[in-house]
Amino acid sequence: MAYASAFRRVLSGSSTPSPIFRSQFAWIRHNSTLPTLTSPKLFISGISKNTTDESLFNAFAPYGRLLDAKVIMDRMSGKPKGFGFITYETVEEAEKAREEMNAKYLDGWVIFVDPARPREPPPPPRQPPQQDLHLNPKPTESLFAPNRTLGWSG
DNA sequence: GTTGAGCGTT
Numbered sequence: 142m143a144y145a146s147a148f149r150r151v152l153s154g155s156s157t158p159s160p161i162f163r164s165q166f167a168w169i170r171h172n173s174t175l176p177t178l179t180s181p182k183l184f185i186s187g188i189s190k191n192t193t194d195e196s197l198f199n200a201f202a203p204y205g206r207l208l209d210a211k212v213i214m215d216r217m218s219g220k221p222k223g224f225g226f227i228t229y230e231t232v233e234e235a236e237k238a239r240e241e242m243n244a245k246y247l248d249g250w251v252i253f254v255d256p257a258r259p260r261e262p263p264p265p266p267r268q269p270p271q272q273d274l275h276l277n278p279k280p281t282e283s284l285f286a287p288n289r290t291l292g293w294s295g
Numbered sequence: 296g297t298t299g300a301g302c303g304t305t
Binding site: 184186187190211212213214216222223224225226250255257258259260 | 302
């Protein structure tokens with residue numbers, strides 16, 4: 142996502158969002174993953190270090206009923222990682238929130254709303270290429286079977 | 296204590 146850092150560099154100093162940039166963000170929507178969401182979970186990236194769970198919640202609250210809003214902090218260092226997750230009640234609300242809040246301002250930073258990846262991939266849509274190792278081939282009975290009829294006994 | 300790519304503690 143090169144556009145993310147590009148817009149951040151342009152907009153990091155300005156505090157007032159200019160309407161000019163809204164037209165600039167149009168192509169992002171066009172370029173973004175427009176197909177319907179499959180999960181009410183959203184991955185919010187590019188959030189400010191001032192953004193907390195509460196301000197994230199308040200920012201996305203008008204677009205649906207939020208079940209959860211978390212700003213991910215590094216548990217080792219305690220510093221915010223700069224992204225978070227929100228969970229709506231339905232995918233329609235998440236869809237609306239993405240349309241309304243993608244590439245918008247939150248605490249002076251342009252945030253990006255994307256569908257969150259499942260933390261536990263439950264259904265693999267394709268089975269992994271399992272190589273079929275025939276470690277136990279059928280026993281070759283007669284290959285090494287001694288021919289008793291030709292014994293030394295004469 | 297560098298200025299930002301990314302998918303979370305259970």
